[in-house]
Amino acid sequence: MSELTHFDEKGQAIMVDVGPKQITERLAVAHGKVYMKPETLELILRGEAKKGDVLGVSRIAGIMAAKKTPELIPLAHPLPLNSVTIEFSPDRGNSTINVEARVKVTAKTGVEMEALTAVSVTCLTIYDMLKAVDRAMVISDIKLMEKSGGRSGHFVRS
Amino acid sequence: MSELTHFDEKGQAIMVDVGPKQITERLAVAHGKVYMKPETLELILRGEAKKGDVLGVSRIAGIMAAKKTPELIPLAHPLPLNSVTIEFSPDRGNSTINVEARVKVTAKTGVEMEALTAVSVTCLTIYDMLKAVDRAMVISDIKLMEKSGGRSGHFVRS
Amino acid sequence: MSELTHFDEKGQAIMVDVGPKQITERLAVAHGKVYMKPETLELILRGEAKKGDVLGVSRIAGIMAAKKTPELIPLAHPLPLNSVTIEFSPDRGNSTINVEARVKVTAKTGVEMEALTAVSVTCLTIYDMLKAVDRAMVISDIKLMEKSGGRSGHFVRS
Amino acid sequence: MSELTHFDEKGQAIMVDVGPKQITERLAVAHGKVYMKPETLELILRGEAKKGDVLGVSRIAGIMAAKKTPELIPLAHPLPLNSVTIEFSPDRGNSTINVEARVKVTAKTGVEMEALTAVSVTCLTIYDMLKAVDRAMVISDIKLMEKSGGRSGHFVRS
Amino acid sequence: MSELTHFDEKGQAIMVDVGPKQITERLAVAHGKVYMKPETLELILRGEAKKGDVLGVSRIAGIMAAKKTPELIPLAHPLPLNSVTIEFSPDRGNSTINVEARVKVTAKTGVEMEALTAVSVTCLTIYDMLKAVDRAMVISDIKLMEKSGGRSGHFVRS
Amino acid sequence: MSELTHFDEKGQAIMVDVGPKQITERLAVAHGKVYMKPETLELILRGEAKKGDVLGVSRIAGIMAAKKTPELIPLAHPLPLNSVTIEFSPDRGNSTINVEARVKVTAKTGVEMEALTAVSVTCLTIYDMLKAVDRAMVISDIKLMEKSGGRSGHFVRS
Numbered sequence: 001m002s003e004l005t006h007f008d009e010k011g012q013a014i015m016v017d018v019g020p021k022q023i024t025e026r027l028a029v030a031h032g033k034v035y036m037k038p039e040t041l042e043l044i045l046r047g048e049a050k051k052g053d054v055l056g057v058s059r060i061a062g063i064m065a066a067k068k069t070p071e072l073i074p075l076a077h078p079l080p081l082n083s084v085t086i087e088f089s090p091d092r093g094n095s096t097i098n099v100e101a102r103v104k105v106t107a108k109t110g111v112e113m114e115a116l117t118a119v120s121v122t123c124l125t126i127y128d129m130l131k132a133v134d135r136a137m138v139i140s141d142i143k144l145m146e147k148s149g150g151r152s153g154h155f156v157r158s
Numbered sequence: 159m160s161e162l163t164h165f166d167e168k169g170q171a172i173m174v175d176v177g178p179k180q181i182t183e184r185l186a187v188a189h190g191k192v193y194m195k196p197e198t199l200e201l202i203l204r205g206e207a208k209k210g211d212v213l214g215v216s217r218i219a220g221i222m223a224a225k226k227t228p229e230l231i232p233l234a235h236p237l238p239l240n241s242v243t244i245e246f247s248p249d250r251g252n253s254t255i256n257v258e259a260r261v262k263v264t265a266k267t268g269v270e271m272e273a274l275t276a277v278s279v280t281c282l283t284i285y286d287m288l289k290a291v292d293r294a295m296v297i298s299d300i301k302l303m304e305k306s307g308g309r310s311g312h313f314v315r316s
Numbered sequence: 317m318s319e320l321t322h323f324d325e326k327g328q329a330i331m332v333d334v335g336p337k338q339i340t341e342r343l344a345v346a347h348g349k350v351y352m353k354p355e356t357l358e359l360i361l362r363g364e365a366k367k368g369d370v371l372g373v374s375r376i377a378g379i380m381a382a383k384k385t386p387e388l389i390p391l392a393h394p395l396p397l398n399s400v401t402i403e404f405s406p407d408r409g410n411s412t413i414n415v416e417a418r419v420k421v422t423a424k425t426g427v428e429m430e431a432l433t434a435v436s437v438t439c440l441t442i443y444d445m446l447k448a449v450d451r452a453m454v455i456s457d458i459k460l461m462e463k464s465g466g467r468s469g470h471f472v473r474s
Numbered sequence: 475m476s477e478l479t480h481f482d483e484k485g486q487a488i489m490v491d492v493g494p495k496q497i498t499e500r501l502a503v504a505h506g507k508v509y510m511k512p513e514t515l516e517l518i519l520r521g522e523a524k525k526g527d528v529l530g531v532s533r534i535a536g537i538m539a540a541k542k543t544p545e546l547i548p549l550a551h552p553l554p555l556n557s558v559t560i561e562f563s564p565d566r567g568n569s570t571i572n573v574e575a576r577v578k579v580t581a582k583t584g585v586e587m588e589a590l591t592a593v594s595v596t597c598l599t600i601y602d603m604l605k606a607v608d609r610a611m612v613i614s615d616i617k618l619m620e621k622s623g624g625r626s627g628h629f630v631r632s
Numbered sequence: 633m634s635e636l637t638h639f640d641e642k643g644q645a646i647m648v649d650v651g652p653k654q655i656t657e658r659l660a661v662a663h664g665k666v667y668m669k670p671e672t673l674e675l676i677l678r679g680e681a682k683k684g685d686v687l688g689v690s691r692i693a694g695i696m697a698a699k700k701t702p703e704l705i706p707l708a709h710p711l712p713l714n715s716v717t718i719e720f721s722p723d724r725g726n727s728t729i730n731v732e733a734r735v736k737v738t739a740k741t742g743v744e745m746e747a748l749t750a751v752s753v754t755c756l757t758i759y760d761m762l763k764a765v766d767r768a769m770v771i772s773d774i775k776l777m778e779k780s781g782g783r784s785g786h787f788v789r790s
Numbered sequence: 791m792s793e794l795t796h797f798d799e800k801g802q803a804i805m806v807d808v809g810p811k812q813i814t815e816r817l818a819v820a821h822g823k824v825y826m827k828p829e830t831l832e833l834i835l836r837g838e839a840k841k842g843d844v845l846g847v848s849r850i851a852g853i854m855a856a857k858k859t860p861e862l863i864p865l866a867h868p869l870p871l872n873s874v875t876i877e878f879s880p881d882r883g884n885s886t887i888n889v890e891a892r893v894k895v896t897a898k899t900g901v902e903m904e905a906l907t908a909v910s911v912t913c914l915t916i917y918d919m920l921k922a923v924d925r926a927m928v929i930s931d932i933k934l935m936e937k938s939g940g941r942s943g944h945f946v947r948s
Contacts, residue, residue, distance in 0.1 A: 001681070002211075003201075003290060003291045004201070004287065004288065004290060004291065006215075006286070006287045007287075008875070010212070012846075012875075012876075013211070013215050013287075013846070013849055013853070014851065014873070014874070014875045014879075015712075015851060015853050015856075015871070015873050015874040015875070016873060017872055017873035018872050018873065018895060019815060019872040019873065019894050019896055025651060032652075033296075043161075043162070045211040049207060053171070053369065055170070055230055055232070055371055055372070056369055056372050056644075056645070057164075057171050057376055059278070060232065060373055060376050060645060060646055061231065061232050061376075062375075063645070063646075063647050063706060063707065064380075064703075064706055065230055067702050067703070067710055068226075068229070068230065069702075070857050071226070071283070071854075071858075072222075072223055072226065072279050073218065073219065073282060073283055073286050073859070074213070074215055074218065074219050074283065074850045074854055075286060075287070075853065076286060076854060077870065077871060077872075078710065078857055078868075078869075078871060079710075079868050079870060080268075080710050080711060080712060080739070080870060081647070081709060081710060082649055082650050082651040082709070082740070083179075083646070083647050083648060083649035083650065083651065084646070084647040085640070085644075085646045086644075087644075098296075100470070104651050105314065106651055106740075107870070108872070108896075109246045110291065112293075112717060113282065113285075113286050115284055116282055116285065116297075119881075120278045120279075120282060120297070121230050121278075123300075124230070124231060124271065124274055124275055124278060125231055125232065127271075128164070128231050128271050129162065129164045129165075129171075129233070130162065131270065131302075132161060132162060133161045133162065133165075134162045135302060135305070135313060136301070136302070136315065136748065137271075137301070138191075138299060138300065138301045139274075139278070139298075139299075139300035140299055140300070140762050141296060141297075141298055142281075142296065142297035142298070142300075143294070143295070143296045143297070144289075144293060144294070147293070148261075153278065155195075155248065157294065157295060164374050164557070166401070170372075170375065170401075170402075170403075170831050171372070171375055171376060172399070172400070172401045173379050173381070173382075173399050173400040173401070174399060175398055175399035175420060176398050176399065177341060177398040177420050177422055190613050193567070211843065211846055213485070214486075214843055215846070217486065217487055218487060218847055218850050218851075219546050219850075221487070221488075221489050221548060222545075222548055222854075224489075225544050225545070225552055226519055227439070228544075229380075229383070229384075230568060232376050232380055233379065233446060235396065235397060235398075236383055236398060236552075237395050237488070237552075237878055238396060238397075238551065238552050238553060238554060239551060239552060240492050240493040240551075241488070241489050241491035241492065242488070242489040243486075243488045244486075245486075245487070262491060264493055264582075265396070266398070266422075266806070270370075279537070285515060287595065296356060296580065308418075314367065317676040319676070319764060320686075320761065320762065320764060321681070321764045322689075322760070322761045322767065323761075324559070326690070326744050327684070327685070327763075328530075328558045328559075328560075328561075329530070329534060329535050329537070329689050330534055330537075330558070331540075331555070331557050331558040331559070331645045331743075332557060332765075333556055333557035333578060334556050334557065335499060335556040335578050335580055337559065344753060347657055348771075359635075359636070363673070369645070370636075373638075373706055373707070375643050376706065377704065377705065377706050380704075381704055383702075384703070384704065386541050387538075387541070387542075387700070388693065388696075388700065388756070388782055389693065389753075389757055389760050390534045390537060390538055390689055390692065390693050391689070391760065391761070392755065392760060393535065393554065393555060393556075394541055394552075394553075394554050394555060395554060396554060404716070406653050410728075422575070422704075423554070424556070426578075428763065428767075429711070429756065429759075429760050431741060432759065433756055434757055436752045436753075436756060437704050437711050437752075439703055439774075440704070440745065440748055440749055440752060441706065443748065444638070444705050444707065444708060444746075445636065445638045445639075445707070446636065446643075447744065447776075448635060448636060448637045449635045449636065449637075451744075451776060451779070451787060452775070452776070452789065453666075454774065455748075455752070455773075455774035456771075456774070457770060457771075457772055458755075458770065458771035458772070459768070459770045459771070460512065460763075460767060460768070461770070463767070469765060470641060473768065477833075477922060477923045478833070478844075478919065478922060478923065480847075480918070480919045480922075481919075485819070485843070487843070487847050493900050494794065506929075517793075517794070518933070524794070527685065527801070527803070528794075530685055531688070531692055531796075531803050531865070532866055533674055534689055534692050534693075534864065535863065537860065537864055538696075538862075542858075542861070544710050544860065545886070546851065546852065546854075546855055546858065546914070547851065547911075547915055547918050548847055548915065549918065549919070550918060552919065555802075559823050566769070568872075569815045573873050584868070586925075587914065587917075587918050590914055590917065590929075591914055594910045594911075594914060595862050595910075595927070597844075597932075598669075598862070598863060598903065598906055598907055598910060599863055599864065600868060601903075601906065602796070602863050602865065602903050603796045603797075603803075603865070604794065605902065605934075606793060606794060606795045606796075607793045607794065608904075608946060609932070609934060609945060610932060610934070610947065611933070612932065612933045613822075613910070613932035613933070614930040614931055614932070615928060615929075615930055616913075616928065616929035617926070617927070617928045618921075618925060619927070619928070623870060624842075631926065632944065657809060675854070688802075688803070689800065690915060692803060692864050695804075695805050695865065696861075696864055698805075699861070699868055700861075702822075711868075712870060712897070712925050713805070713807040713865065713868060714807055714808050714866060714867070714871060714898070715804070715805050715806060715807035715809065716805040717798070717802075717804045718802075718806070719802075721858055723868065736809050736896075738809055763938060781818070781839050
């Protein structure tokens with residue numbers, strides 16, 4: 001089971017030693033989406049234009065969650081993040097809001113968990129703010145899209 | 159936009175007043191799943207039997223995340239949770255791990271966000287522990303399955 | 317020094333025992349304000365109308381800070397808050413933004429620290445978001461305006 | 475293994491359901507001690523009288539840690555604590571500082587972990603503040619002394 | 633609205649990218665004050681000499697709050713602080729306690745929010761510990777006094 | 791009292807300035823142990839082999855606590871930890887579980903408090919998970935074993 005870096009040779013969970021790794025500029029991009037009823041999506045899009053800013057609140061929640069990643073993911077390293085951004089794009093055809101998080105750091109290890117956590121909490125907050133009108137929303141397709149700056153090279157999802 | 163309880167009549171975000179609501183026993187159940195390569199799933203299932211306990215660590219992360227919900231979801235109420243449980247069921251046909259969180263409380267408001275947050279962080283931790291061997295895993299189908307104890311009656315996902 | 321409830325008879329800091337107190341509905345209202353240059357105030361007010369929502373972000377920060385009060389104020393009790401709301405009113409004459417926080421709880425002790433903390437962090441966030449254009453802003457007049465529901469009766473600032 | 479309440483019948487960790495339990499007044503008292511060189515103890519005792527208040531800072535750390543217990547102990551329940559107090563008694567004969575924490579709550583479950591956590595973090599903070607002069611200090615004898623208010627009756631350490 | 637660094641060109645909140653900035657030694661100094669009744673001030677000053685150490689507890693709260701800044705201020709960067717100090721000076725003429733926080737870091741961005749947050753929470757804790765005898769205290773004049781080490785040069789409040 | 795680095799010349803608590811210190815690779819190792827009844831120890835050891843994984847849960851709690859050290863210890867510096875590992879060794883002769891934490895960092899200050907905090911919270915979690923069967927367990931002998939990388943040289947406990 002030596003392939004799993006979060007376990008030692010005895011199978012015990014460890015926070016892996018990143019001491020010997022290089023400090024480099026690192027980027028991670030993650031996506032996710034929230035499926036909802038078409039009228040719920042309209043409610044968001046109207047709100048963005050006027051007031052009742054579901055996406056504005058959810059963006060703040062996602063940015064703050066990126067900073068909380070080492071408190072949530074047991075074996076994640078605490079990192080001094082350089083930047084976090086959250087972008088939304090509505091998709092009326094599929095009746096979803098698509099969420100993209102981009103996180104950067106100058107450090108010895110990468111920020112894919114920060115990007116994935118930011119996307120997840122952004123989606124959860126969208127759910128929270130709209131659940132009174134659409135309890136059946138589904139959060140899906142949370143995945144890493146891109147990752148660069150580490151030893152493993154530039155990952156781009158195909 | 160009066161249907162959205164998290165905004166006042168001016169469209170401003172609020173933590174809604176649950177003071178007038180009844181203290182009742184409340185339950186929420188949420189599901190989610192992680193898609194992975196078949197060999198990654200085998201790695202988990204072998205680990206559970208022997209060592210390198212991916213699911214054990216992820217369960218703890220999910221339980222602790224339920225307690226962190228009011229820190230993550232901006233307008234969620236802090237609640238004295240009665241219980242949190244996380245169950246896993248592997249699905250070799252779809253090459254997924256299915257995650258179920260059940261959360262109970264005796265309070266004036268429900269715990270669906272706690273259940274959904276627990277599921278999300280459990281899935282994120284599974285991803286973290288396996289990402290060295292399968293960066294392309296996808297977290298999906300995070301959704302509320304059941305909710306009881308509130309004014310809105312017993313919700314069961316159909 | 318027996319008048320100070322947060323110290324025992326030896327002068328040692330304690331989290332005072334609220335066990336014998338009654339569970340009642342309690343409310344606290346606090347105010348604060350941020351002095352700024354007139355052009356900074358215009359920047360906020362334009363932003364509210366269009367985009368770049370300084371007040372929306374600051375409101376979320378204030379609501380989340382109310383929930384963090386027992387982590388910040390050493391001898392404060394953890395409480396299951398019923399509601400938190402933050403209101404802004406611009407004052408072009410004095411070139412300030414006025415902030416009001418209202419917090420409610422059903423508990424054995426009051427929420428004045430929650431209301432004051434919410435106001436403080438709201439003002440700090442306004443500062444953070446505008447400091448690039450107006451480093452000399454001043455946060456002032458943070459004070460309790462009203463408090464009800466406790467043994468000490470209904471306090472209204474005169 | 476059914477005796478261990480924090481595991482279900484399959485041996486999986488759970489936050490046990492306290493929903494059916496009674497809300498009662500509960501108390502827990504825990505002790506601990508820090509062994510140090512006699513001159514380190516004198517340094518503390520002089521400080522308390524004059525300045526450099528090692529015990530004052532450590533008491534605050536212990537009280538705040540009691541409130542953090544559910545964040546630290548994975549399966550502990552979040553509880554609205556009624557009171558926390560920390561007492562010190564120096565023992566020149568054994569060259570130790572003895573620490574006692576008392577925690578009270580009105581809730582469905584007890585606060586022994588809060589009392590033990592408060593004692594532990596108080597001792598760790600004493601260590602931190604004195605480590606520049608006495609790196610070899612030892613924290614010992616952290617134990618529950620008394621517990622009352624629960625179904626299991628009144629426990630007093632013999 | 634391009635002047636506001638915490639918003640992108642679409643007016644969306646972002647944690648701004650500090651990646652391209654230089655790592656330098658940075659300092660920020662902030663002030664604040666608490667207005668109180670003269671007899672409340674005497675209570676503090678007596679306590680400092682003897683027991684009931686209001687200022688000692690508040691100083692600890694302020695130092696710990698500096699470390700919590702990125703959890704409180706949504707778009708603040710997490711930073712490995714080098715030092716935090718809090719100084720008090722009583723002003724009997726104006727019946728106030730003046731508070732000064734100094735924060736240092738070696739990083740890509742400054743610590744003015746850490747200094748302002750430390751001052752704010754120090755003042756809030758003073759309020760908390762004295763509110764039983766003087767509910768009408770006012771926290772005022774929280775402002776940046778000095779800032780150095782960044783691209784924008786050495787700011788000293790005039 | 792100038793020897794105590796956490797106080798200034800007036801005896802006031804400070805987070806000491808590590809700005810002038812060198813960034814080096816630092817290691818700290820701490821030990822602790824939990825005394826219990828022989829049958830409790832057997833319960834743990836059986837669980838490790840089969841299910842009901844007391845040590846696995848406690849290890850995760852300890853690793854996460856290392857990351858929380860600056861939130862718990864008032865004057866500790868926030869640090870970007872490189873690694874945390876927790877090892878257990880049962881001692882049937884003394885009926886104890888021995889705990890060892892190893893923490894590494896590349897920073898201007900050391901991680902002995904992180905190692906000691908990790909050990910303490912690991913022991914507290916063992917207690918929590920077994921208290922239903924053995925309330926009288928005692929946590930003892932928490933101490934620094936080794937420390938390297940700082941100005942004060944290589945400390946090894948004799």
